[in-house]
Amino acid sequence: MTNPSVPVLNASQRSLDFAREVLEILTAIVPSGGALHEPEIGAREKEYVADCLDSGWVSSVGKYVDQFEAMLCDITGAQYAVATVNGTAALHAALLLAGVEPGDEVLTPALGFVAQANAISYCGATPHFIDVEEVTLGVDAVRLSDYLDSVLVEQNGSFVHRQSGRVVRAVMVAHILGHPARVDQLLDVASKFRLPVIEDAAESLGSELADRHTGTFGLVGALSFNGNKTVTTGGGGAILTNDSEIAALAKHLTTTAKTQHAWEFNHDMVAFNYRMPNLNAALGCAQLERLPDFVERKRTLARKYLKGFDGVEGVNAISEPPGARSNYWLNAILLEPKYEKFRDTLHRLCHDNGIMTRSAWTPLQSLPMYSDCPAMSVPVTQSLHRRLIKLPSSPRLAESGSAGA
Ligand SMILES: *Cc1c(COP(=O)(O)O)cnc(C)c1O
Numbered sequence: 001m002t003n004p005s006v007p008v009l010n011a012s013q014r015s016l017d018f019a020r021e022v023l024e025i026l027t028a029i030v031p032s033g034g035a036l037h038e039p040e041i042g043a044r045e046k047e048y049v050a051d052c053l054d055s056g057w058v059s060s061v062g063k064y065v066d067q068f069e070a071m072l073c074d075i076t077g078a079q080y081a082v083a084t085v086n087g088t089a090a091l092h093a094a095l096l097l098a099g100v101e102p103g104d105e106v107l108t109p110a111l112g113f114v115a116q117a118n119a120i121s122y123c124g125a126t127p128h129f130i131d132v133e134e135v136t137l138g139v140d141a142v143r144l145s146d147y148l149d150s151v152l153v154e155q156n157g158s159f160v161h162r163q164s165g166r167v168v169r170a171v172m173v174a175h176i177l178g179h180p181a182r183v184d185q186l187l188d189v190a191s192k193f194r195l196p197v198i199e200d201a202a203e204s205l206g207s208e209l210a211d212r213h214t215g216t217f218g219l220v221g222a223l224s225f226n227g228n229k230t231v232t233t234g235g236g237g238a239i240l241t242n243d244s245e246i247a248a249l250a251k252h253l254t255t256t257a258k259t260q261h262a263w264e265f266n267h268d269m270v271a272f273n274y275r276m277p278n279l280n281a282a283l284g285c286a287q288l289e290r291l292p293d294f295v296e297r298k299r300t301l302a303r304k305y306l307k308g309f310d311g312v313e314g315v316n317a318i319s320e321p322p323g324a325r326s327n328y329w330l331n332a333i334l335l336e337p338k339y340e341k342f343r344d345t346l347h348r349l350c351h352d353n354g355i356m357t358r359s360a361w362t363p364l365q366s367l368p369m370y371s372d373c374p375a376m377s378v379p380v381t382q383s384l385h386r387r388l389i390k391l392p393s394s395p396r397l398a399e400s401g402s403a404g405a
Contacts, residue, residue, distance in 0.1 A: 015342040019349040022315060022333075025308045026355055029301075029401040030392050033354035036330055038394040039232045040294070045286040052282035060255070062278030064285055069238070071288045075205070076213040078221070078240035080247030083276035083284075084254055087202040087224025090237035091119035093253050093274060094220040095170065097239070097246050098196040100125050104169035105161055105374065107195070109139050110363045110381040112174050116200055117364050117373075126166065129365045129375035134334075134384065136321040138181020139173045145189040147376045152193060159193045164374055171195045175204035175214045177390070178230070178298075178329030179320055183209065183217040198222070201240070205230050206295040206327035215240045220250075225284055230294055230329050233284035236276050295327045297395035302328040304401060305391065314339035318388075328393065332360075335387040346389065360388040 011019070027033075052064055065083055072081035084090045100106055102124025108116050110129040117127040130147070133140040148168075152159040158167045171190050173181050183199060190197045201207075201215030202224035208214065215221025225236035239250045257271035276284075302319070309317040314336050320326035335343060343359070350357040363385055365375045 011345040011348075015345040016349075018314060018339060018342045019346040021312070022346055023349050023353060023355070025312065026350065026391065027353065029304045029308050030355065030397045032397070032400055033356065034392045034394060034397065035356045036358060036390055036393055037228045037230075038396070039227050040290075040395060041283075042286070042290070044289065045283050048282040048286045049279065052279050058279045059277050060273075060275040062281070064278045064281035065276055068233075068276070068281040068284045068288070071285060072223070072238055072240070075288065075291060076216055076221075076240055078213070078216045079242045080240070080244070080250070082239045082247065082250040082254060083281060084237040084239060084274045085276055086235050087222055087226060087229075087237035088115040088119055089254070089272070089274040090222035090224070090239045091115060091198070091200060091202075092122045093239055093250060093272070094198045094222050095119055095123050095125070096253060097220050097241075097250055098170045098198055100169045103166060105164065105166045106169060107144070107171040108364075109172070109174055110365050110375060110378040111137065111176065111360065111384055112172075112200070112364055113202070113361060114364065114367065115202075116172055116174065117367075117370050120172075125169065126164075127364065127370060127373050128161065128168065129363075129370075129373060129378060130171075131376055131378040131380050132176075132384070133182075134380055136181050136324075137176040137179055137318075137384065138183070139171075139186055140380065141182055141185035141189045143376075144171075144186070145192070148189070148193055151376075157194075159195070161374060168193070168195065170198055172198045172200060173218070174200035174202070175207055177318065177332055178204045178207050178327040179318070180204065180207050180209035180214050180324040180326065182321075183214070187217060196220075202226075202229065202237070203329045204327060206291055207329075208325045210323055216242065219243065220246060225280075225287075230298070230327055231284065231287040231291055233276065233280040233287070236280050236284060238276075294395045297398035298328040298393060299326075300398040301393060301395075302326075302331050304398075305331045305333070309333060314342075331391045331393045333389050333391065334384070335389070337383065337387065340386045343386065343389065355392060357392075358390040360385045360390070
């Protein structure tokens with residue numbers, strides 16, 4: 001299927017040689033190529049969805065939603081899980097649960113998905129972008145601590161961003177590509193400034209740091225079950241917490257704040273219709289049963305990439321951080337800085353040969369609607385954006401290819 005001799009317009013010979021070498025390694029590992037992550041739907045998924053349809057309970061009430069939440073608690077060790085319509089809704093609710101109000105600032109990594117900054121904006125708050133570290137791709141807690149020491153000032157029990165005059169209300173951390181960030185270190189820094197930690201664990205279902213599941217370290221965690229995530233419900237998300245009051249409020253906030261009554265409709269606050277439908281949860285229950293298998297196969301594929309790129313000049317496969325067990329939601333390579341100028345030639349050649357590589361997200365403070373937001377200097381985010389290439393990572397790819405693990 002692949003043809004490494006396809007010419008690439010305007011590329012230098014050196015960049016072509018480099019791109020061809022990388023392509024050769026990739027085609028040996030994933031000869032069928034493909035997208036970054038394709039969902040796998042099996043017989044059990046069809047069985048549960050058919051059962052849900054037959055029951056008539058397809059919408060916001062039903063046994064599968066309760067079962068799905070119970071399974072999430074079991075898998076993550078979180079005491080409470082509240083299923084939502086998508087991960088962005090879970091993030092929005094998580095921010096409100098952490099007490100974010102209009103006019104506040106929320107610290108959030110510049111290397112992130114736009115949903116993070118959007119969710120902060122939905123609260124009427126302003127994202128304040130912070131940098132990440134290269135080893136984990138997550139928030140650099142050490143540099144953050146120094147930065148906050150220099151830009152925040154304590155006023156009436158809160159910490160205020162001296163330059164904007166706004167209260168900094170919370171800090172968000174994300175486990176990028178599934179690799180656990182140093183949320184343990186971040187908790188120390190956050191407590192110094194009395195900031196609740198919100199974990200975006202949308203990509204890291206099945207990933208652990210020091211034997212504890214991601215999304216359960218902070219006050220609230222958010223998961224996503226979009227079609228491109230390790231486990232899918234079509235569209236969906238969940239809020240995780242160990243705090244019973246927050247869990248009760250999470251449920252209330254995501255179900256239009258309806259008070260319990262047999263026939264009266266009463267609602268006691270402005271809230272959201274963010275509840276996951278039972279139909280989606282039915283699909284999710286079948287998918288969650290297969291999570292250990294999905295993660296095992298993703299880890300097998302990761303070992304092939306790590307082995308394939310071992311010793312190759314100019315490029316390294318990204319591995320899980322020390323002390324962490326990653327779900328390797330997406331495998332990726334990182335070009336050495338001297339080779340970053342070859343990135344687009346490499347993308348082009350891969351795409352021409354059926355391997356759907358992708359760059360890291362555009363740093364959030366470079367997007368037009370967020371360009372005026374406060375930010376610390378983010379050289380690591382910018383460098384990662386120039387050098388990181390996401391690779392096909394569907395579980396099925398673990399079985400193909402010649403480069404044995
Ligand atoms: C997918 C994703 C989300 C949002 O999830 P949706 O379910 O698509 O709304 C948020 N953050 C990160 C890091 C993600 O990868």
